[in-house]
Structures are given as C-alpha cells and as structure tokens.
Amino acid sequence: MIKRISAGLLALALTTSCVSSKVYKDLENKYADLKKENRSLADQNTSLEQERNQLDLKSKDLQAQLDKLKAERDKLSTEYAAAQNSLNTLKTSYAALEKNSSDALDSNMKKNRELLAQLEAKEKALAAEQERLNKLRSELQDRSQRVDELEGMIAAQDASLKRLKETLSKALNSFEGKGLTVEQKNGKVYVSMENKLLFDSGSWTVGKEGRRAVTEVAKVLAENPEIAVLIEGHTDNVPYNGGGQITDNWDLSTKRATAIVTIIKENKGVDPKNLTAAGRGEFAPIAGNDTAEGRSKNRRIEIILTPKLDEISKMLNEI
Known part of the structure; x- marks a missing residue:
C-alpha cells in the first residue's frame, strides 16, 4: 500500500513541472511517516504473535499431560477388568471345591480374600487417577479461557491506542x-x-x-x-x-x-x-x-x- 502511494506521489511530482521543492519534500515526509507506521504495526504484530506462540506451547504441554493420564487410566481399567475375570473364575472354583474338601475351601477363600484386596486397591488407584484427570482437564479449560480473555484485552488495547493516535493526529x-x-x-x-x-x-x-x-x-x-x-x-x-x-x-x-x-x-x-x-x-x-x-x-x-x-x-x- 505504501509503495503504491509513494509511486503515485512521485509520478505526480515528476509530471507536474510547477511543483515546488517544499511540496516534494512534504510528499517524501508523508511517505517516510507511512513507512514508520507500517514498521511499527509489523513490530507489534510480531510481538503479539510471539506471546500467542508461548501460550500455545503451554496449552500443548497441558494437553500432553492430559493424554498421558488418559493412557494410565485406560491401563488401570484393563487391569481392573482382568482382575474381575479372575475373581469370577475363582468364585466358580470355590463353588466346586466347597463340595469336596474343607482344606481346598480354606485355600480358595484365602486366595479370594487376597484377590479382593488387590481388586479394592486397583479400584482406589483408578478413582485417584480419574480425580487427577478431571482436575487437569478443568485447569486446561481455565487456562484456555484466560488466553482468550488476554488476547481480547490486547486487541482492545491496540484498537484503543490506534483511536488515540488518530484523535491526536486530527487535533x-x-x-x-x-x-x-x-x-x-x-x-x-x-x-x-x-x-x-x-x-x-x-x-x-x-x-x-x-x-x-x-x-x-x-x-x-x-x-x-x-x-x-x-x-x-x-x-x-x-x-x-x-x-x-x-x-x-x-x-x-x-x-x-x-x-x-x-x-x-x-x-x-x-x-x-x-x-x-x-x-x-x-x-x-x-x-x-x-x-x-x-x-x-x-x-x-x-x-x-x-x-x-x-x-x-x-x-x-x-x-
């Protein structure tokens, strides 16, 4: 845009033989001002882009942690299902052995108690991981909202500064x-x-x-x-x-x-x-x-x- 304006001004200056050096210099100054403003806007855009990139990196890190916790939760769920199957198998064995031998019954009861204790521990671990996962998800949502609010505030401030400059230029x-x-x-x-x-x-x-x-x-x-x-x-x-x-x-x-x-x-x-x-x-x-x-x-x-x-x-x- 600045180049087109500059070319127009230069063409006007070259094709009009009665243009004074003062008018020509004024045109050059206006062109310089436009170039400064263009560089300023580019610098601000670069600064805001860097801030957004940093916030994106934080968001990606939180997403990676969330994915890791989901994987751990799924592993615990698989182990829980396997333990449940083992328990069902032991219950069946318990019913059969109960008819034949009290010793075998005692042995199976002990194994069942151990298995039940293991199952209870797995359930507690799974519940703890689920709670941690919910907390991390909430934190991620909160940070994403704050990033959106921050971007809105920065954009509003930039617009306010632009209006202030335009008001001063007019005054x-x-x-x-x-x-x-x-x-x-x-x-x-x-x-x-x-x-x-x-x-x-x-x-x-x-x-x-x-x-x-x-x-x-x-x-x-x-x-x-x-x-x-x-x-x-x-x-x-x-x-x-x-x-x-x-x-x-x-x-x-x-x-x-x-x-x-x-x-x-x-x-x-x-x-x-x-x-x-x-x-x-x-x-x-x-x-x-x-x-x-x-x-x-x-x-x-x-x-x-x-x-x-x-x-x-x-x-x-x-x-």
Whole structure:
C-alpha cells in the first residue's frame, strides 16, 4: 500500500513541472511517516504473535499431560477388568471345591480374600487417577479461557491506542509541517515536537504557537484518563553556554519538559498523577549532530502516551 502511494506521489511530482521543492519534500515526509507506521504495526504484530506462540506451547504441554493420564487410566481399567475375570473364575472354583474338601475351601477363600484386596486397591488407584484427570482437564479449560480473555484485552488495547493516535493526529493537523509528528510504535503513542515550534534558542518559555499545540494535546489527554504520560526534553550535543539559571543541556531539557507539564496541567480534566517530566539532554538523539538539520531534529519534546497494563500483567502472571 505504501509503495503504491509513494509511486503515485512521485509520478505526480515528476509530471507536474510547477511543483515546488517544499511540496516534494512534504510528499517524501508523508511517505517516510507511512513507512514508520507500517514498521511499527509489523513490530507489534510480531510481538503479539510471539506471546500467542508461548501460550500455545503451554496449552500443548497441558494437553500432553492430559493424554498421558488418559493412557494410565485406560491401563488401570484393563487391569481392573482382568482382575474381575479372575475373581469370577475363582468364585466358580470355590463353588466346586466347597463340595469336596474343607482344606481346598480354606485355600480358595484365602486366595479370594487376597484377590479382593488387590481388586479394592486397583479400584482406589483408578478413582485417584480419574480425580487427577478431571482436575487437569478443568485447569486446561481455565487456562484456555484466560488466553482468550488476554488476547481480547490486547486487541482492545491496540484498537484503543490506534483511536488515540488518530484523535491526536486530527487535533494537531494544523501543525503538520511545523516540526510536529504523531506515531504509534512499541505499544505507545509518541507526539514529537521540535523546539522550533516550542522554544527560542536557550529558552524554556513556550511560544504562542507551541502553547496552542500543547493545549490541543491536553484536551485529548483529558478525555483519556487511563493513559500514563511521559514528557521528555531533548537537546543537541552543542554545549549550553547561556549561563544564568541553566547549568548545562540536561538542565535545559528538564526545564523545557517541566514547562510542557505546566501547560498540560492547566487543563483541569488531566490528572497530574498521570504526568511525568524528564530531561534527557543530548543523550537520546534521533539524528546525527553533525548537520544543522540533524541537530534541529534532536532539539525536541516527546510526549509519550502509555496505556496502563495492570490488568494484562496480572492475567499473564495468573496463566
């Protein structure tokens, strides 16, 4: 699908002589975004497939144990039937010998008692194995049900994250091409804002346009109270030399992250307990710092939205 879109965009760009380089670059960026989203979905699909494979292995192991117990039960049933036949034979012999000899009668009675004792032991063993088999069958059914519930929860969460990304993309549509991106990857939604949209150089005061973008994010967060929000500040590797209240890039990135948190908290629908501010300095770049364009991409704020996984983690521990 991405290849067809890319080919269409490229054909349009080549056949239209009046297309500007900015429009062409926008098309390239859209293509790159589509490729990132495709890789993200593929990674999530691989992760879910691995979890399902592990659960399938557990289910197969339980089925093997069940089959083994059935075989043992069938063996005991066969032995029980053979013992029953022997008992019937002894009873017949007992009836015949009773007419001839008291000694023979005593001997047969002793054998009968021994056989009856053996038969009783076999019956108890068979009952115990049957109980164990029933317990294992119940456990297998319970685990299968939990696997189905877990798969449903994971699918619902993935759909919820997709809706959250679409909502954010729609709310921030007016900032497209201004250093703001929204993407879903690794089970999270990332809103990345380059500093050119938010701050002046060396400053942690959010500008008018940047404040408007952050306010739109806060509106979406207010409608999703079950989302944990991590706000990360990032810089390039150029040492900070502004002096004053700032000591270095790490300090600057932390103050910028805190400034974003302050704006989000202005929306009373957002629970402050869900917010975390962190400064990463220059230590988590997404591009090379050897070019002006790369340094510009590294100077950014990332708002990372993570669903709360308490229920899924609890269910995984119970399986």
